[in-house]
Amino acid sequence: MTLTVQPHREAAGLKTGQLYIDGQWGPGGEGATWTHRHPATGEEVGDFAIATKADVDAAVAAARKAFDSGTWSNSRAGTRIKLLHRYAEKLREHAEELRCLQALDNSVPISFSGSIYATSVEAAADVFDHHAGWVDKLGGQTLPPYQGGDHLAMTFREPIGVVAAILPWNAPFLLYAQKVAPALAAGCTVVLKPSEYCTFTVLRMVELLVEAGLPEGTLNVVTGPGDPVGEVLITHPDVDKVSFTGSRAVGKRIVEASAGTLKRVSLELGGKSPALVFADAANVGLAAATTIGAVTMGLSGQACVANTRALVQREVYDEFLAAAQGMAAAITYGDPFDPGVLSAPLINERQLDRVLGYIEKGKQEARLVSGGERLGGDLAGGNFVAPTIFADVENSATIAQEEIFGPVLAVVPFDEEDEAVRLANDTEYGLGASVFSADAQRAFRVSRKLRAGTIGVNGFQIEPHLPFGGFKESGLGREGGDSSIEAYTELKSVYMPLTDEMM
Numbered sequence: 055m056t057l058t059v060q061p062h063r064e065a066a067g068l069k070t071g072q073l074y075i076d077g078q079w080g081p082g083g084e085g086a087t088w089t090h091r092h093p094a095t096g097e098e099v100g101d102f103a104i105a106t107k108a109d110v111d112a113a114v115a116a117a118r119k120a121f122d123s124g125t126w127s128n129s130r131a132g133t134r135i136k137l138l139h140r141y142a143e144k145l146r147e148h149a150e151e152l153r154c155l156q157a158l159d160n161s162v163p164i165s166f167s168g169s170i171y172a173t174s175v176e177a178a179a180d181v182f183d184h185h186a187g188w189v190d191k192l193g194g195q196t197l198p199p200y201q202g203g204d205h206l207a208m209t210f211r212e213p214i215g216v217v218a219a220i221l222p223w224n225a226p227f228l229l230y231a232q233k234v235a236p237a238l239a240a241g242c243t244v245v246l247k248p249s250e251y252c253t254f255t256v257l258r259m260v261e262l263l264v265e266a267g268l269p270e271g272t273l274n275v276v277t278g279p280g281d282p283v284g285e286v287l288i289t290h291p292d293v294d295k296v297s298f299t300g301s302r303a304v305g306k307r308i309v310e311a312s313a314g315t316l317k318r319v320s321l322e323l324g325g326k327s328p329a330l331v332f333a334d335a336a337n338v339g340l341a342a343a344t345t346i347g348a349v350t351m352g353l354s355g356q357a358c359v360a361n362t363r364a365l366v367q368r369e370v371y372d373e374f375l376a377a378a379q380g381m382a383a384a385i386t387y388g389d390p391f392d393p394g395v396l397s398a399p400l401i402n403e404r405q406l407d408r409v410l411g412y413i414e415k416g417k418q419e420a421r422l423v424s425g426g427e428r429l430g431g432d433l434a435g436g437n438f439v440a441p442t443i444f445a446d447v448e449n450s451a452t453i454a455q456e457e458i459f460g461p462v463l464a465v466v467p468f469d470e471e472d473e474a475v476r477l478a479n480d481t482e483y484g485l486g487a488s489v490f491s492a493d494a495q496r497a498f499r500v501s502r503k504l505r506a507g508t509i510g511v512n513g514f515q516i517e518p519h520l521p522f523g524g525f526k527e528s529g530l531g532r533e534g535g536d537s538s539i540e541a542y543t544e545l546k547s548v549y550m551p552l553t554d555e556m557m
């Protein structure tokens with residue numbers, strides 16, 4: 055049976071071809087559009103506007119005007135807090151609709167988006183609730199006079215200004231929330247650019263924010279590809295900060311472009327995160343299922359923090375491999391609206407070719423024990439790749455070093471704890487890591503030595519109040535909790551004598 059998402063497309067009521075600038079939805083200057091093709095079927099899903107330079111200028115000008123006027127940042131704290139909570143509720147009410155839109159955008163199955171917290175609408179709503187609590191707590195300090203005398207020395211936390219928020223396509227709910235919620239809580243205004251591979255979901259999330267009562271100009275949306283739309287944003291002189299989640303290559307380009315006006319930059323980039331599985335793990339089978347699950351379920355390994363390198367102690371190596379192969383064989387593919395489907399295709403043909411290229415490379419570098427090919431039959435019209443496991447991988451191999459962003463797990467054996475830590479850290483990335491061990495002292499000892507931003511001990515979770523981000527080339531800065539407030543504010547010092555004496 056040929057796969058089709060057409061009935062869902064008709065039911066979804068897509069918002070097509072629209073930018074949101076200064077409180078108005080409109081088609082943009084030149085009427086140019088991008089046609090989104092569904093990654094599971096190749097069908098046309100819908101068109102959206104490609105913003106011109108003039109559109110981006112208008113969006114930045116609207117955000118600048120709104121910021122300078124203080125309509126948002128100087129409004130009553132209670133009004134802003136209530137709006138952010140109201141929006142969180144709206145997201146929850148529209149969760150099913152948003153999950154369906156996501157399935158039309160990036161083909162992440164509704165079975166996954168409804169069950170895994172970090173990629174759920176619930177998590178996005180929680181991020182807004184969490185940040186609503188910061189609105190009236192952006193405090194500074196009052197310090198005693200250092201040189202004696204009678205004066206005040208104070209600090210204030212102030213919103214950073216106009217934020218360009220640039221999103222990837224893979225986890226739109228959480229990644230949108232992790233930028234928009236803290237930016238708004240801090241009093242910033244925003245120009246948002248969704249990924250060209252996940253636009254419709256984000257447009258609907260913005261529409262709900264407008265319905266919740268956000269003042270015009272506070273958040274603006276420009277759609278279209280990275281070049282030219284993203285490029286105009288990251289080089290724009292009136293943008294104070296770029297907050298980016300995406301690939302390392304574009305992250306480096308943003309750092310380069312920021313130099314012109316010394317923009318503030320936050321980068322959430324890629325990873326090659328290891329799972330360290332020790333022989334004393336309470337349940338090696340569960341460790342294997344968790345690891346291969348993160349690389350195959352839901353996003354087909356197109357997840358920044360997936361443990362795509364498994365470092366496994368030799369005593370349990372065969373047990374781990376057998377369990378991982380069993381789990382890989384159970385992953386189902388197809389219509390993302392089918393509740394029995396567990397995973398997704400690759401997002402586009404470019405990514406499909408890239409992943410198949412890495413698999414060919416892996417066949418020369420290591421021992422293929424599962425998958426290793428594109429899926430055919432009913433799935434031939436989509437970008438589906440079988441869950442792929444390579445065993446006996448050298449940590450220096452290409453497939454153990456480079457971010458593949460597909461359903462490919464590299465399994466590397468080790469003997470000693472120190473060796474495992476050395477291998478884990480032997481990467482240019484440092485986003486996440488997991489440690490599986492029933493020995494709590496070992497688990498903490500190893501966690502402290504790992505050069506990565508988030509460590510999971512016998513499990514992994516992203517939480518709204520927990521900083522998330524990368525060491526090394528996995529990023530700059532953190533999102534979540536007080537770290538995101540720091541990321542969207544400037545610290546100002548004020549000195550004030552309390553007498554007429556010259557100081």
Ligand code: NAD
Nearest residue numbers: 221222223248249279280284285300301304322323324358
């Ligand atoms: P990408 O870098 O190709 O695109 C991300 C965004 O940047 C898109 O909106 C794109 O249009 C835009 N863009 C592209 N070129 C640009 C340019 N020159 N100037 C400005 N904007 C530009 O990444 P992707 O394929 O959407 O996402 C996959 C990558 O994102 C992976 O590397 C993954 O690890 C990373 N990621 C990281 C995290 C994290 O939190 N660390 C989360 C999700 C994804």
